[in-house]
Amino acid sequence: MKLPGIASQLKICQALMQQVLRLEVLVILFWGLLIVVGVVFIVWGAETFAEHLGAAAVRLQVSSFALALLLAGAEPEELATAVAASLRDVPAIAFGDVVGANIAICLVALGVGAWIAPLPFNKRVMRYALFGLPIGVIATSFIWDGEINRLEGLFLIGLYVLYVGVIWCVERKPPALGETGEVADASEKLEIEQKKGIQHRVGKDLLLVFSGFFGMILGSILLVEAVRQISQVEATQTKLALTLVGFATAFELVILAWSTARRGATEAAVAGVVGSFAYNVTMTLGAAAIVRPLKIVDASLLHFPLIAMLGSLVLVIVLASFRGYLGKPAAVILLSAYPLFLIRLLVLSS
Numbered sequence: 001m002k003l004p005g006i007a008s009q010l011k012i013c014q015a016l017m018q019q020v021l022r023l024e025v026l027v028i029l030f031w032g033l034l035i036v037v038g039v040v041f042i043v044w045g046a047e048t049f050a051e052h053l054g055a056a057a058v059r060l061q062v063s064s065f066a067l068a069l070l071l072a073g074a075e076p077e078e079l080a081t082a083v084a085a086s087l088r089d090v091p092a093i094a095f096g097d098v099v100g101a102n103i104a105i106c107l108v109a110l111g112v113g114a115w116i117a118p119l120p121f122n123k124r125v126m127r128y129a130l131f132g133l134p135i136g137v138i139a140t141s142f143i144w145d146g147e148i149n150r151l152e153g154l155f156l157i158g159l160y161v162l163y164v165g166v167i168w169c170v171e172r173k174p175p176a177l178g179e180t181g182e183v184a185d186a187s188e189k190l191e192i193e194q195k196k197g198i199q200h201r202v203g204k205d206l207l208l209v210f211s212g213f214f215g216m217i218l219g220s221i222l223l224v225e226a227v228r229q230i231s232q233v234e235a236t237q238t239k240l241a242l243t244l245v246g247f248a249t250a251f252e253l254v255i256l257a258w259s260t261a262r263r264g265a266t267e268a269a270v271a272g273v274v275g276s277f278a279y280n281v282t283m284t285l286g287a288a289a290i291v292r293p294l295k296i297v298d299a300s301l302l303h304f305p306l307i308a309m310l311g312s313l314v315l316v317i318v319l320a321s322f323r324g325y326l327g328k329p330a331a332v333i334l335l336s337a338y339p340l341f342l343i344r345l346l347v348l349s350s
């Protein structure tokens with residue numbers, strides 16, 4: 001019996017390697033598709049949840065301050081993703097999502113909006129941004145060592161409550177952040193219905209709230225699991241979360257900035273985008289850390305992104321301070337800064 005020659009063995013090995021490579025590509029494509037599906041569920045769930053939560057809460061007579069805490073600057077996409085990542089014990093995704101989303105919010109969302117039409121940045125919006133900066137610095141000091149325990153998570157949530165409370169005291173009304181506009185709309189609608197004697201059942205709104213909630217849960221599980229399956233390496237997970245996951249969960253705000261700029265941007269819409277920065281580094285990270293303490297092995301992976309996150313907000317504040325709004329020149333600077341961040345993160349750091 002003749003043994004196959006070396007050349008035949010090499011051909012067999014090459015054929016097997018090609019099959020393995022094709023299989024790996026198909027697996028990555030499959031998980032990539034699940035990322036897209038997960039993002040769709042998260043965005044739909046977050047929008048449905050926030051839209052109908054205000055209506056349900058108004059009809060159930062939930063207090064104004066409780067509503068402000070729930071909806072001011074609320075970014076349920078990032079919150080759901082970070083909590084899911086914490087539950088799955090992949091803290092790199094939780095950290096990366098929050099930091100990456102905040103960078104995308106400052107550079108892409110505001111950049112896109114400012115390119116379409118000038119974004120008003122009056123005293124009220126500037127106040128939210130300036131209040132958010134020291135909160136970002138405090139959160140950065142917690143994240144810098146790559147670890148946030150449950151006590152620190154509670155502190156961050158308390159910091160968010162303080163943020164909303166201080167703004168409320170200064171303005172003597174609920175802060176115009178995030179989805180709080182939904183509360184005002186719901187209150188007006190309820191008042192009109194009561195005057196006309198129309199009875200509206202709260203059950204439909206509650207059903208949609210729970211539907212949106214479960215949509216976010218399903219989407220965040222799919223998104224986190226897909227990133228886990230694509231790579232088990234912490235450094236790769238961090239980079240994927242800072243770029244792909246962070247941009248995906250911030251995408252709704254990019255669309256919001258674009259659509260409101262087309263209709264004529266209001267200070268409430270811009271304030272909502274700015275307020276999301278503070279929400280993410282406090283409520284989102286805090287909730288994720290309470291579920292399970294967050295800790296990554298190589299904290300240096302987050303050092304440049306954290307500096308970039310704070311620098312992005314500072315850049316927005318500086319550009320807006322010149323004319324009291326963000327116009328096309330500011331949009332060019334902001335949108336140009338984002339690919340520079342990606343190049344520095346993905347190319348120069350590899």
